[in-house]
Amino acid sequence: MLLFYRLFIISCYIVYCLTQFNSSNNLCLNGPNFWCLNDTTELLCNFTNKTIGLCGYTSKRCQIKTGDSFCKSSPPAQEQSPFEFNGGLTGVDDNLFSYYILSLYWPPSSCPPIYNETIDLLHYFCSSYTDINQPGSERLALHGLWPTFSTNGNYQGWPQFCLSNQNDWSKCHINGNLCPWTNTTKDNFTQVDYEYCLSMENRQECLINATDILLPEQERLKILAPGYLGIRNLFINHEWTKHGSCCSLIFGYNISYYLAYMLNLVDMATRPGSLTYEYIQRYAGEKVGINYLIAALNQTAIINCNSKCELEEVWMCMHRDRHTGLPNRFVTCPPGARNTSDSCKKAQCEYVFIPLRNQYRQISTDNYYFPPLWTTLLSIIFLLILLKYLILGFGTCYQLL
Structure with missing residues (x-):
């Protein structure tokens, strides 16, 4: 009788698990060994022949050993904890994810004062609409x-670069080998170079009809997403093939809908009265304490800095609606996300500086900044006037003595 009872309980558990799996693919995301692909996880998640960045740096399977967990193996393999993992899974089925990140960048930290279409072509964030004024x-x-x-x-x-019943976007990843320039024109051939090559080669598998998509939103793009108006439409191609492809079912495979929804979110997240407006926009040109800023944003944002503790990006965590699948509200970011993405902490920043265009002028590709000439001249004039009054003051004091 006891054996029958145990078998009944086990059967119920198996039926429950199968039901959960059929209703939601998220069952296969239960880690931490999920990322160390093996026969079990590949079968459970249908990840056969998929590639994953081994702790973010290679496209090999994890060198997992007995007793190890999550991309943590003996040298020379990567030795990083789950909180340090930073990589994307290419070619996974569409609609297999948990939540969204709305990523916003700060143009003064990423773009030159004047955009040059030749030099700055591959700087996706930049266009003539990120120029001064x-x-x-x-x-x-x-x-x-x-x-x-x-x-x-x-x-x-x-x-990333997901598979749907409409398209297999995995070929748009650098591992897709569609570009004949790969590893021939430069030693550090990157995904950006690959996508530029696809555009120049007119590889239609990875190009979208960007003109028809961007033109109706052009006026909003100038303000809310100026980088999307760069030449050759590289930015929108990248964002759709890498990220949009993984939620394309939710957006009805409609890239215009995807773009319009993103712009609506940016408008909501940055308009006057929003948290980012009150604690980032209004502090532009000043320093803000990192811990203060994170707390002010209710733990819903991950702040990213460069090596000089300047604001680069703000990643807003958003809930995925269980019915529509769309992002509908900001939520507390998972602790692991903050730990692995906190570039401000890694740069040992106690504060983040939010630069303005008229405070610094980029004069080289080495990211060195110097005050503009007029600021220097005004400083010299001020010092001369101050020196004059100091001399006059000392002269008056001497006469009184």
């Missing part, structure tokens, strides 16, 4: 909307 040059702007995995609260990467 343009309406979108000194405010948070759209980078993208990213489907992201969240297993048991830990950060375990993201799906």
Whole structure:
């Protein structure tokens, strides 16, 4: 009788698990060994022949050993904890993710004062609409909307270049080998170079009809997403093939809908009265304490800095609606996401500086900044006037003595 009872309980558990799996693919995201692909996880998640960045740096399977967990093996393999993983899974099925990240960037930290279409072509964030005095040059702007995995609260990467019943976008990843320039024109051939090559080669498998998509939104793009108006439409191609493809079912495979929804989110997240407006936009040109800023944003944002502790990006975590699948509200970021993405912490920044265009002028590709000439001249004039009054003051004092 006891044996029958145990078998009944086990059967019920198996039926429950199968039901859960059929109703939601998220069962296969339960880690932490999820990222160390093996026969079991590949079968459970249908990840056969998929590639994953081994802790973010290679496209091999994890060198997992007995007793190890999550991309943590003996040298020379990567030795990083789950909280340090930072890689994307290419070719995964569409619609397999947990939550969204709305990524916003700060143009003064990423773009030159004047955009040069030849030199700055591959700087996706930049266009003529990020130039000085343009309406979108000194405010948070759209980078993208990213489907992201969240297993048991830990950060375990993201799906990228996904597969749907409409398209297999995995070929648009550098591993797709569609570009004849790969590893021939430069030693550090990157995904950006690959996508530029696809555009130049007119590889239609990875190009979208960007003109028809961008033109109806052009006026909003100038303010909310100025980088999307760069030449050759590289930015929108990248964001759709890498990220949008992984939630394309939710957006009805409609790239115009995807773009319009992202712009609506940016407008909501950055308008006057929003948290980013009150605690980032209004502090432009000043320093803000990192811990203060994170707390002010209710733990819903991950702040990214460069090596000089200047604001680069703000990643807003968004809930995935259980019915529509769309992002509908900001939520507390998973602790693992903050730990692995906190570039401010890694740069040992106690504060983040939010630069303005008229404070610094980029004069080289080495990211060195110097005050503009007029600021230097005004400083010299001020010092001369101050020196004059000091001399007059000392002269008066001497006469009184």
